[in-house]
Amino acid sequence: MKITDVKVIVTCPGRNYVLVKVLTDVPGLYGVGEGTLNGSEPIVAEALRHLTPLLIGRDPQRIEDTWQVLYRQGYWRGGPIFMAALAAIDMALWDIKGKQAGLPVYQLLGGRARDGVLVYRHGIGRDPIEVEDSVRSFLEQGYKVVRAQIGDYGGAGVIGQLPPLSPGTPPTKVFEPAPYLLGTPKLFAHLRETLGMEVELLHDAHEQLDPIAAVRLAKDLEPFRLFFLEDPLMPEHRESWPLLRQASATPLAIGEIFTGRWDCLPLFQNRWIDFIRIKPLHVGGITEARKIMTLAEPYNVRSAFHGAADVGPIAQSASVSLQCVIPNFGVQEWTLYSEATHEVMPGALKVVDGYALPNEAPGLGIDIDEAAAAKYPYQRAYMPQVRRADGTAHVY
Numbered sequence: 001m002k003i004t005d006v007k008v009i010v011t012c013p014g015r016n017y018v019l020v021k022v023l024t025d026v027p028g029l030y031g032v033g034e035g036t037l038n039g040s041e042p043i044v045a046e047a048l049r050h051l052t053p054l055l056i057g058r059d060p061q062r063i064e065d066t067w068q069v070l071y072r073q074g075y076w077r078g079g080p081i082f083m084a085a086l087a088a089i090d091m092a093l094w095d096i097k098g099k100q101a102g103l104p105v106y107q108l109l110g111g112r113a114r115d116g117v118l119v120y121r122h123g124i125g126r127d128p129i130e131v132e133d134s135v136r137s138f139l140e141q142g143y144k145v146v147r148a149q150i151g152d153y154g155g156a157g158v159i160g161q162l163p164p165l166s167p168g169t170p171p172t173k174v175f176e177p178a179p180y181l182l183g184t185p186k187l188f189a190h191l192r193e194t195l196g197m198e199v200e201l202l203h204d205a206h207e208q209l210d211p212i213a214a215v216r217l218a219k220d221l222e223p224f225r226l227f228f229l230e231d232p233l234m235p236e237h238r239e240s241w242p243l244l245r246q247a248s249a250t251p252l253a254i255g256e257i258f259t260g261r262w263d264c265l266p267l268f269q270n271r272w273i274d275f276i277r278i279k280p281l282h283v284g285g286i287t288e289a290r291k292i293m294t295l296a297e298p299y300n301v302r303s304a305f306h307g308a309a310d311v312g313p314i315a316q317s318a319s320v321s322l323q324c325v326i327p328n329f330g331v332q333e334w335t336l337y338s339e340a341t342h343e344v345m346p347g348a349l350k351v352v353d354g355y356a357l358p359n360e361a362p363g364l365g366i367d368i369d370e371a372a373a374a375k376y377p378y379q380r381a382y383m384p385q386v387r388r389a390d391g392t393a394h395v396y
């Protein structure tokens, strides 16, 4: 069997997605994959077009070998652009293998280790009472775990917003740590008082804090028994993990912008974290994500795969396929897709009573409707920008 071409499709059915179809010389047999990288979609698409000649003529059944060839091909290994592109190809090869075998990908990976993949949704509001209402509505829908935030980003620390510098660019949010550090424990005090201690709640600190401020937050949130505190530190502040780890019993999670096993391993080996937020989409696909979760297992680190809206249905299918198989599963972040997204990618996974279920169709069980995708062309979009009150540029 040979790869004959790679079709790269960038579409915007509500938000941008980078999709591929890897075509083979077997009539009707192709694989679908996803390489969406929020705000950088055209660059990943160009990387995929650049890699395509290296794939044509190659046997799509040789997944590991193809992964190694693409990973090593450029001399400049890794990074988010090439690892997202590699992920798209890797997912498509697993999809082809599943279709060839007549089995869903999770069966190829070893079969179910659980009935469903526990997911969490985002409880959001402008104040603690609105957040409480939002959390309650998810609990009523059967969800078991909810992330609680004031605002969609930056929480109580967002004190203003500046208009875009020019049309088609994002506004700038103004963030200050003091209101965030004071407001977030108050939010959780309210939620625990009104919802009780048993509900599983988590919080995303979004890399906004200096290490010692992160220590303060983890300690202040400790009485509220978080499922985990996400991104309390920037990945660049790796040497500050021991400080944070020893300060409290708040479980810690990071990894949504990690691109491979080498980002993860020191955190595992030093037992600095409890949950790893990688997902196949940004670490080079199912092949690498599986290795990372095997590396995590002896250190008692569980998965909490990133699943914000920019992780599309094909990537989520890959995430769920892997997480219903691994022993060290924790939770999966979940968002719902637009009607148009379902039209472009028929077969998106469903959640029943708070658990995502893998597709039973062969491969990843999702297709790409190219005619539908063409109705929703790429719309230029950038990630938001953040500044401090004095105008200093800050991390998003």
Ligand code: MG
Pocket (backbone or CB within 6 Å): 204, 206, 230, 231, 256
């Ligand atoms: Mg996050």
